[in-house]
Amino acid sequence: MVSYFITSTGTDIGKTYVTAGILRAARRGRKAASAIKPLLTGFSLDNATHSDSAVLLAAMGKAVSRQNIETISPWRFSAPLSPDMAAAREGRRVDFALLTRFCQVAINAAPGTLLIEGVGGVAVPLDESRLVSDWISALRIPAILVAGTYLGTISHTINAVDFLAFRGITVAAVVLSESETPAASLEETAATLRRFIKPPIHMIPRGHNEQPFQDLAGSLLDLTYAGPS
Template sequence: MKTFFITATGTGVGKTYVTAALVADLADRGRSVRVLKPVISGFDETNPQGSDTAVLLRSLGQPLTPEAIDACSPWRFSEPLSPDMAARHEGRAIDFAALVEFCRGARAGDEDVLLIEAVGGAMVPLDDSHTVLDWMADLGAPVVVVAGSYLGTLSHTLTTVSALRERDIDIAAVVVDESEDSPVLISETVDTLARFLPGLTLISLMRNADRASIHAALEAIIGE
């Protein structure tokens, strides 16, 4: 099974949008897909329809049942905080070893591709001693870094890539997702990143892109 881990330079830059786009594109190519968002904060158990988990399940064409939610996002927390804080406020803690083992178990499935969407940015704490970066390093899957095109994204993106490279994590691509408040054309952001990240696959993804444009943009990640 081919596996990709989707992380980001921060919260709210478009991880779920990109993950759902990857699911749809893989389906268009006739690939079977499993998608996980194992850890999620800000999850309203009384109204799961508006959650990232719901977006991902809809992209798979799956109903939003309690069983499907549990299978996709077993570590759910109600407050929109970093996972370590959200868990602590509920008197809980994320078992890091169990989280890694859960993802490894999913890699033994029958699907063609497994997509694992992380929580927050690459350095977000999961517990008292582990971050998302540790999670990525332990899994060893190629990583897709999602960035925005907002003011400040250049520093955030270069810092994230540097942190991943320090841990010898394979970066499949950096996807620059168009931000609503972008001060410049997304192409300028990508061109600047390309000067500092030679040899790294950089992809720009417009928010209102049609299916064909998304298909072409994600080709470098998925391949035929």
Template sequence: MAIKYFITSTGTGIGKTYVTTALIRLARSKNMSVAAYKPVISGFDKQEIAGSDTGEILAALGEAPTEENVARVSPWRFAAPLAPNMAARAEGKTLDCDAILSLSLSALQENADLVLIEGVGGVMVPLDDKKTVLDWIVAAGAPVVLVVGDYLGTISHTLTAVEALRARGVKIAALVVSESGEATVSFDDTLAEIARWTAPLRVLGLRRDAGGDALAPLLA
């Protein structure tokens, strides 16, 4: 039976793609087949595909950053590093949330051992004038991996995101505390405090440059 996750976060730059690519590589090391998508991306520079989130996902999948592969993994790409609704507006466009959901539902039916959909920004980031990433998560129906940071203030942001997800009946498969390398608080202390406040949710700590082994419980 396929393992399916929607990977979201408390905000931008927390580590969603780091977690996505770590899971992909870990799964492939176990000879699992993987399908992964980041349908919406803002701040996308078509001259620097390899360094983008989409490029990193393709690299983890072992696929070249061709125009066709980029369009498959991230059909909605915007240049401005803004919330999706604002980035689309800057290009005179609007996001088609129905199309995003349709793609997501199709992806979740793929014949792969692991299927990942990575969101954009944080849980409450607007997609258009009415819908947020949370609406997308609810409609997609896949369990969530919530990626949170280890910075000062992350506990409040984490608990707010957890409450928002729970209020909409979303199943949270795990919280992943992603190490930034710039925190002023001990990573282990932050990990323990988040685990205490969110119990009985599963909380995993992912240190930078430590590989994805800490995420192994998500593939069990």
């Protein structure tokens, strides 16, 4: 079974939005797909039902409960900072070996495609010496890079793709998630990026159109039949 690591060019670009969209498309197509978000910062129990983990659970058709959030997001920190900083504020640290082991167990146990949603961008620090890219490398799975259409995204996306390639990470796809205040259209942004990067580019417009997610899921997911829904 194939698994993917969902990462991005930065924070608040659309990782959860894209991951949830793929999961919904998988459910509609009765395909086996699930997701985890092992590291979560900016988390509050008072607002847990609106967390990224809650969005993923809802997209999988699972109850948004404290137990389920803890199951898919074992490392939760209050401060909306990079994991190393958020953990330090609580007198804690991210155990990289435990983190990668948790993900590997989930990959091995998944009945179909597993989506592992990261935190922040590709070079966000996890601890004193490791970045998100080290996390992806340790898992030896391809990445899906989520980018926006804001001013500056061309440079950020090219840099992220090159950085991942330098780290030996395969980028299975670049997903352009239309920004709230786009500097250019999805089509213009994609056309420019295609001149400089090799991974296939998928475009996700803002709004409630699920077809782009259906197309994206169809190109990425293991087409294992999950049985009647």
